[in-house]
Amino acid sequence: MRLTLLPAGRCRLLFLCLWLVTLTGQAQESAKDLFGHFQPALYQIRMIEVESGNKSSIGSGFQVSRDGLIVTNYHVISDSVFYPEKYRIEYLSQDGQSGLLSLQQIDVVNDLALVRRDPGQPVHFDLAASLPSQGDGIYSLGNPHDLGMIVVPGTYNGLKKNSFNQKIHFTGSINPGMSGGPTVNAMGQVVGVNVATAGNQIGFLVPLEPLQKLVASTSEQVPEDFLADIQQQLIDNQTRLLTAFTQTPWQLASLGQAQVAGEVVNFLPCWGNSNANDKSAQYLTVQKRCRLEEEIFLHSQLRTGTLEIEYEWLTSDKLSSTAFYNLYEQGLQNVGPGNNAGKESVTSFQCQQQRMINNSGMKLRFVFCTRAYKDFSQLYDVLILGASYDRDRQGLISHFTLAGVTRELSLIFTRHFVEALAWQ
Amino acid sequence: MAIVIEKLAANDKMVKHYLFDKPSVSVGRSYSNDICLDDPYVCPEHLHIEQDPHSGEIQIHDRDSVNGLLINGKPAKQAILKHSDVISLGKTRLRLFDSSQAVEPTLRLSPIESRLAVLSHWRFALLLAFIYALTLTYQAYQNTFVDFEIGQMLPRLLSEFLLLSAWPLLFGLLARLQKQEARLASQYSLIWLFALLTVGLSLTNQWFRFNFPQMPAWNLLELIVMGLVFFSLLWLSLLIAFHQSTARRNRIALGCSLIFVSLVMGWHQVKQADFSPRPVYRFLLMPDDYAVGQGVNSEAFIEQLHNSYDKAAKARDKD
Numbered sequence: 001m002r003l004t005l006l007p008a009g010r011c012r013l014l015f016l017c018l019w020l021v022t023l024t025g026q027a028q029e030s031a032k033d034l035f036g037h038f039q040p041a042l043y044q045i046r047m048i049e050v051e052s053g054n055k056s057s058i059g060s061g062f063q064v065s066r067d068g069l070i071v072t073n074y075h076v077i078s079d080s081v082f083y084p085e086k087y088r089i090e091y092l093s094q095d096g097q098s099g100l101l102s103l104q105q106i107d108v109v110n111d112l113a114l115v116r117r118d119p120g121q122p123v124h125f126d127l128a129a130s131l132p133s134q135g136d137g138i139y140s141l142g143n144p145h146d147l148g149m150i151v152v153p154g155t156y157n158g159l160k161k162n163s164f165n166q167k168i169h170f171t172g173s174i175n176p177g178m179s180g181g182p183t184v185n186a187m188g189q190v191v192g193v194n195v196a197t198a199g200n201q202i203g204f205l206v207p208l209e210p211l212q213k214l215v216a217s218t219s220e221q222v223p224e225d226f227l228a229d230i231q232q233q234l235i236d237n238q239t240r241l242l243t244a245f246t247q248t249p250w251q252l253a254s255l256g257q258a259q260v261a262g263e264v265v266n267f268l269p270c271w272g273n274s275n276a277n278d279k280s281a282q283y284l285t286v287q288k289r290c291r292l293e294e295e296i297f298l299h300s301q302l303r304t305g306t307l308e309i310e311y312e313w314l315t316s317d318k319l320s321s322t323a324f325y326n327l328y329e330q331g332l333q334n335v336g337p338g339n340n341a342g343k344e345s346v347t348s349f350q351c352q353q354q355r356m357i358n359n360s361g362m363k364l365r366f367v368f369c370t371r372a373y374k375d376f377s378q379l380y381d382v383l384i385l386g387a388s389y390d391r392d393r394q395g396l397i398s399h400f401t402l403a404g405v406t407r408e409l410s411l412i413f414t415r416h417f418v419e420a421l422a423w424q
Numbered sequence: 425m426a427i428v429i430e431k432l433a434a435n436d437k438m439v440k441h442y443l444f445d446k447p448s449v450s451v452g453r454s455y456s457n458d459i460c461l462d463d464p465y466v467c468p469e470h471l472h473i474e475q476d477p478h479s480g481e482i483q484i485h486d487r488d489s490v491n492g493l494l495i496n497g498k499p500a501k502q503a504i505l506k507h508s509d510v511i512s513l514g515k516t517r518l519r520l521f522d523s524s525q526a527v528e529p530t531l532r533l534s535p536i537e538s539r540l541a542v543l544s545h546w547r548f549a550l551l552l553a554f555i556y557a558l559t560l561t562y563q564a565y566q567n568t569f570v571d572f573e574i575g576q577m578l579p580r581l582l583s584e585f586l587l588l589s590a591w592p593l594l595f596g597l598l599a600r601l602q603k604q605e606a607r608l609a610s611q612y613s614l615i616w617l618f619a620l621l622t623v624g625l626s627l628t629n630q631w632f633r634f635n636f637p638q639m640p641a642w643n644l645l646e647l648i649v650m651g652l653v654f655f656s657l658l659w660l661s662l663l664i665a666f667h668q669s670t671a672r673r674n675r676i677a678l679g680c681s682l683i684f685v686s687l688v689m690g691w692h693q694v695k696q697a698d699f700s701p702r703p704v705y706r707f708l709l710m711p712d713d714y715a716v717g718q719g720v721n722s723e724a725f726i727e728q729l730h731n732s733y734d735k736a737a738k739a740r741d742k743d
Contacts (some may be wrong), residue, residue, distance in 0.1 A: 282569050319569065323565075323566045323569065326567045329709040332707040336702040336703070341701065342701070348704075349700070349703035350732045352638065352732050353708075354638065355635070355718075355719030357719050359722060363718055363719060364719075365708075366725070368729055368732060370733055380736060385707065387707070389711060411729060415726050419722060
């Protein structure tokens, strides 16, 4: 399953909303009331490209306090963080007024941003005290594809299972342009912020907790350097993510006749495969791939926060040893990072190769590559690819990639990774 | 004292050589001339040549010909010639000089030349081609992970052989243009030898890179060896194809090798400077039997990884 961040509405008119069909009479009533009452507190958030004076992308936002604080998604306003000279943030209210917004706080991990309209207007949303119960009707508000503000009724389906940074699973259509809009309960209190869709009525919302934290942080000073702030948030997040991996030796689980890392944490789903049913194959391959199903959006050219661990065990009794090693070698030529990053954001990978023997006595050859982030002096993407070479017709390929980590953390992780490889 | 007349080709190479032990010589298209030229632009009685019996000086006269005489490209009625002068009548080019003119010193025959004699047998060339074909087939067999079919190998071998034929054919052609033997058998033997040598060197290189990936300056060494192989191939091809002095052959081979090496280096530089979103590496793997030692332990391994971070940080700071 792949999550798609709602691209801040580049108009695609393909999905004309069919939600009206599914409405019950009662929902219609409350949706109408809600919309009518809170209309002034809903905004379209626009990134204005300074040179052309026109909008380059749009999203939604909602006011959460009398003094004009507006919550939206970080990915809606990310351009203005990285290119403050090129972009400014503006709002467009329901009555057609527009004006400048100033960036107050960001939370890149949960994809939230707080901006201020000065002066505000009196109507604003309140945050709910707690999350609804599963099955409750909730309403997502926003401006899909620049078509105008709409209400999408849907169902609260709890928090997404096995995820590291939690998201609300919302059954209802969220579409591009609705990013940053609120999802409210029947009383009109905000329970989440629209953020992503997996298609087919599956939507994801930022839950209450990070939202409450963000709104509470307004008492703090506006960060002087948002990039430094982002770097700290990423370091904190990655430290939290990798703590379980770096504290104790990893449990081993078998893969073919090899032993590799078993389940270290429950938020890293693994998938398996093999070619055991292919009778004509000259070799047997058994694979295990684990991948964190979320990534952190920094800007259109840079995503980070990914974690991937992969193993492949190969064996053959039909190929000669030389042929087997040629086959094995071929499988090692094409490794890539798990996250997208452009030339503006990162350096090229710097690689080194090395033969080593780990504490379980497995002889391995590794290629280790890392690239540095141009905007964040402490962060690197790291990947490793290893192959055992001490058995004649058997091999174990091991691989991980980590995105947006510090040198110290990734080295400890690497240490644990290379030790968690053994023969049975 | 005698008059030497050389008939020249367009590239100033001698085509025909005449020697006249008498003081005057006539040149023209009619059969009564000492030299009878088969050139429709030459008059029946075109040119008269005289040699001064005392000084050996050679003088020429145009005998009122239609197309006249050119000396080094300039029209002239009559003239006293120097050794290097080339005269044109019609489309024919001649060089005239006294027979006492010294010839160029004898080239020393390279000792390698006699050893290369074995290359000149077609049987040897075919044997080498066969060995090379076997090597390629064996390599392909070891890289096929489904059922191996020898029939599929043939087009590959054929295209490989055609591609490599470009080199011997080129030198054969150049030699022919210089009015020398093509010596294709030797050229073919040479290219197969070098193809086999390259296979051997690349296996050695792989073994080295597998065992000692951190070896400093290995890239430089690889480049130097590549340059040396290219130099030797070119040098030997020149030796077989042309008659030229060793110094000249060295100059040509060295110049071309330097150009070759700098092209390879430039290409690497360009490739390295390009941003690539994926890591660029070549992973070499061999079974334990080929390994020297068992590699470093985990601590040393982790310690060395700092290098990559440092390099990445340096690349970031450079921008």
